[in-house]
Amino acid sequence: MARHIVVAITGGIAAYKSAELVSRLKKAGCEVRVIMTENACQFITPLTLETLSGYPVVTEMFSAKSHHEVEHISWAKWADSVIIAPATANIIGKIASGIADDFLSTFIMATKATVVIAPAMNDQMYANPILQRNLALLADLGYRVLEADYGHLACGTSGKGRMPEAESLADYMLNLSEPDLTGLKIMVTAGPTREAVDPVRYLTNHSSGKMGYAIAKRAAARGAEVLLISGAKGLTVPWGVKVQYIDSAEEMYQAVAENFDAQNVVIKAAAVADYRPKECAPEKIKKQDGAWALELERTKDILAALGEQKNGQILVGFAAETENVAQNAQKKLQKKNADLIIANNLRQEGGVFGKDTNQVTIYNRNGQIKELPVLSKEAVADEILNQVKILLKN
Numbered sequence: 570m571a572r573h574i575v576v577a578i579t580g581g582i583a584a585y586k587s588a589e590l591v592s593r594l595k596k597a598g599c600e601v602r603v604i605m606t607e608n609a610c611q612f613i614t615p616l617t618l619e620t621l622s623g624y625p626v627v628t629e630m631f632s633a634k635s636h637h638e639v640e641h642i643s644w645a646k647w648a649d650s651v652i653i654a655p656a657t658a659n660i661i662g663k664i665a666s667g668i669a670d671d672f673l674s675t676f677i678m679a680t681k682a683t684v685v686i687a688p689a690m691n692d693q694m695y696a697n698p699i700l701q702r703n704l705a706l707l708a709d710l711g712y713r714v715l716e717a718d719y720g721h722l723a724c725g726t727s728g729k730g731r732m733p734e735a736e737s738l739a740d741y742m743l744n745l746s747e748p749d750l751t752g753l754k755i756m757v758t759a760g761p762t763r764e765a766v767d768p769v770r771y772l773t774n775h776s777s778g779k780m781g782y783a784i785a786k787r788a789a790a791r792g793a794e795v796l797l798i799s800g801a802k803g804l805t806v807p808w809g810v811k812v813q814y815i816d817s818a819e820e821m822y823q824a825v826a827e828n829f830d831a832q833n834v835v836i837k838a839a840a841v842a843d844y845r846p847k848e849c850a851p852e853k854i855k856k857q858d859g860a861w862a863l864e865l866e867r868t869k870d871i872l873a874a875l876g877e878q879k880n881g882q883i884l885v886g887f888a889a890e891t892e893n894v895a896q897n898a899q900k901k902l903q904k905k906n907a908d909l910i911i912a913n914n915l916r917q918e919g920g921v922f923g924k925d926t927n928q929v930t931i932y933n934r935n936g937q938i939k940e941l942p943v944l945s946k947e948a949v950a951d952e953i954l955n956q957v958k959i960l961l962k963n
């Protein structure tokens with residue numbers, strides 16, 4: 570069944586981006602209805618949104634088109650989710666104060682749907698403590714408040730206050746889930762590490778980081794506070810996820826160790842190098858005739874170190890095995906004091922690195938829990954998070 574999404578547009582410059590948002594949601598198969606405040610109509614015409622959504626746009630509370638039903642109530646019931654984009658300081662203040670003096674604010678008061686707020690405004694307005702207080706209050710009340718982006722603002726300055734691009738807003742809406750992980754702090758590691766040989770060369774591996782990013786994305790969509798420690802560069806950081814980039818295994822260890830105590834769950838999807846060059850040459854190594862051997866030394870075993878320091882956290886590791894998968898997973902669980910091991914099937918058709926799908930088996934201390942079929946990395950992420958939830962309950 571198609572998802573019912575209401576896109577609400579208020580009076581800000583970023584209103585032009587909402588046309589693309591509606592178009593993207595429609596293309597993804599959602600049914601979309603649009604509400605515009607009177608002031609939003611100064612920035613973009615209802616005709617554009619009506620054409621893109623394929624449904625009459627509501628702009629007034631008491632329109633001549635009034636039907637037998639009370640429209641703000643019937644729309645409130647129809648919606649599965651709502652996004653106010655852009656959300657002006659004005660509408661944020663009105664919702665936070667319980668004001669219902671136009672169609673949008675009355676509809677918001679009446680709906681039980683998940684409401685996402687994408688604030689967009691001048692950086693000084695965004696930094697205003699009253700606005701920030703209102704956003705914090707709304708987040709506390711269960712509204713999904715998105716952080717504004719940094720960047721160039723329509724008023725000619727640069728700062729924090731930009732509405733995120735339509736693509737990432739549409740992606741957020743399509744990923745919206747029940748907030749069943751709210752209150753949890755989850756740290757996810759992703760991607761490869763790079764071990765410097767000299768100033769221009771490094772040792773690395775084929776990990777793309779997509780599995781870790783999918784876990785971070787699904788955990789954030791399910792309400793967790795997510796910190797992503799990423800060796801992968803250039804992937805889109807999912808909504809609501811804080812990212813810290815690292816290069817080497819040692820930097821990965823430092824970042825993970827620094828943040829470990831504050832977490833409820835740590836999911837280590839990164840492919841961390843087991844060895845690094847014993848020395849990083851200060852200058853570029855010149856080629857010479859004949860063979861050359863590079864001396865390597867062990868990097869720190871991060872999973873084992875976390876297993877030792879563990880203080881109530883759920884610890885999830887990944888294992889990339891080509892043989893004796895079940896035995897090796899059990900060994901790893903015991904040796905590293907982990908709670909779950911996700912064994913990647915490296916023999917799967919087309920491989921695993923860089924793909925959007927994965928085939929894994931999940932193990933806990935009692936053995937195999939689930940052998941999953943080939944699934945999207947996001948579906949695999951949800952399965953892992955479901956198992957984490959079971960562990961947390963126990």
Ligand SMILES: Cc1cc2nc3c(=O)[nH]c(=O)nc-3n(C[C@H](O)[C@H](O)[C@H](O)COP(=O)(O)O)c2cc1C
Nearest residue numbers: 579580581582606608609657658659660689690691
């Ligand atoms: C050119 C122009 C651009 C504006 N851009 C924004 C904006 O980006 N964010 C914002 O909060 N208010 C902005 N405003 C102010 C709002 O339009 C104003 O507060 C209005 O009352 C909002 O009404 P609404 O929330 O009912 O749509 C802008 C005003 C003008 C004239």
